[in-house]
Amino acid sequence: MKILHIIFSFSTGGTETMLVDIMNEQSITNKVDLLIVNNVVNEALLRTINKEVNINFLNRKPENRNPIPIFQFNYKVFKINPTVIHFHNHNAINLLKYKTKAVTCLTIHDVNVSVINLFKYKKLFSISNAVLDDILRRSGISSILVYNGIRCEQIPTNSNLLDFDKFKIIQISRLDHEKKGQHVLMEAISILVNHKGLNNLQLDLIGEGSSLSYLENLAKELNIEKYVNFLGMKTRKFIYKNLKDYQLLVQPSFFEGFGLTVVEGMAAKIPVLVSDIDGPMEIIDNGRYGFYFKSGDVKECSEKIHDIIDGYNTKEIKRKISEAHGYVKENFNIKKTAQNYIDNYES
Known part of the structure; x- marks a missing residue:
């Protein structure tokens, strides 16, 4: 399985930390890529990613309206040709401009996330029942519960x-x-x-x-x-x-x-x-x-x-x-x- 994780910025929040652990674990048995859209990157956290994970940088300035990064984004995704595209920002799927056979997924990492783009994904994951219930109540859309984890x-x-x-x-x-x-x-x-x-x-x-x-x-x-x-x-x-x-x-x-x-x-x-x-x-x-x-x-x-x-x-x-x-x-x-x-x- 070829898994592509996509995130706007890679700073030091809980989402990024959790993503590192998930990718490192998934890369043991699968081909895993990471695509970081914006030029906001924490180098120390980046160094904790296993070498088996292929990291791609788009280096877009946040809020940049220039269409060129969008073309670059789609070219990178096309070249990687993943079977699964796993997004970690609800609106990131709007960058994807071509029809793909890949399974598009989104993990919802918090409550009160905008629901406007959720219907665009084939699968939705919630990190807790609290998030799952919040999404269902505000959008009527069901999601799959997958708890975050740690290395005890x-x-x-x-x-x-x-x-x-x-x-x-x-x-x-x-x-x-x-x-x-x-x-x-x-x-x-x-x-x-x-x-x-x-x-x-x-x-x-x-x-x-x-x-x-x-x-x-x-x-x-x-x-x-x-x-x-x-x-x-x-x-x-x-x-x-x-x-x-x-x-x-x-x-x-x-x-x-x-x-x-x-x-x-x-x-x-x-x-x-x-x-x-x-x-x-x-x-x-x-x-x-x-x-x-x-x-x-x-x-x-x-x-x-x-x-x-x-x-x-x-x-x-x-x-x-x-x-x-x-x-x-x-x-x-x-x-x-x-x-x-x-x-x-x-x-």
Whole structure:
């Protein structure tokens, strides 16, 4: 099978990271190409792609209306002659100007994605039931559920819950507080530090984005500068190596199609706390494998963190951590993800 994955830009988001793992796994038994349309490429992430994957660059400037890149796009696709064209942006199929016998597929990576182009694809994949239900509700179009996956064996686990001096909290995502909700978590930390007297806290934020200045100023306003560290962009190797050294992972997003970092935290055997939105709640099975608070509720977020700290060595937390680790290994395995795509390409 000849599989061509197409994506507009190749930066450092969850979609691109997941795509690398899928391609690397698929390339073991299939011929795999990647076509990157725009000239937005993260070189470090690019280097994590297996050599078996053939990478094609169009180097178009984003939003470029010049027709020449469209001709180049179609020529590259024609020369590759794939049996499957797997898109990762809903409107990318509009670049395809000739009739192809290839199976055209789209993975929908988030909720609230525009539905206007979905009917143009032969097959649609959703990364969670949350995304699947969102698409069905807004368009009436059915899609196939294929969960994202990780390589659990690459993530060291926390073997001693009580081995820490500071209670270290980690949040990993693009710095976009209007979607990812970092300000909610920071305000919750402010309550714990300034009103509850918990001075042994540390919050590390991993990621880059347009909200950096806003969040840095917010830390000053909340008087929690010495408790909050902005670590910038880190490689997945760094994140996997260090996750086990944290006592809690928090994902305070306002909307999220899935939440891969939540899965990674569970794989590292650390507790996870998420906002009660569909994607992350699906991952923790509505509280069985993690903790949750009402989305946007700073007070409840702080209370849940406080409760987790107070009960850190209890049987409940130990049970959640152990069961969550097994649940991730069973349900969110990258080999299973890649094979699910292969099976559905052919069906």
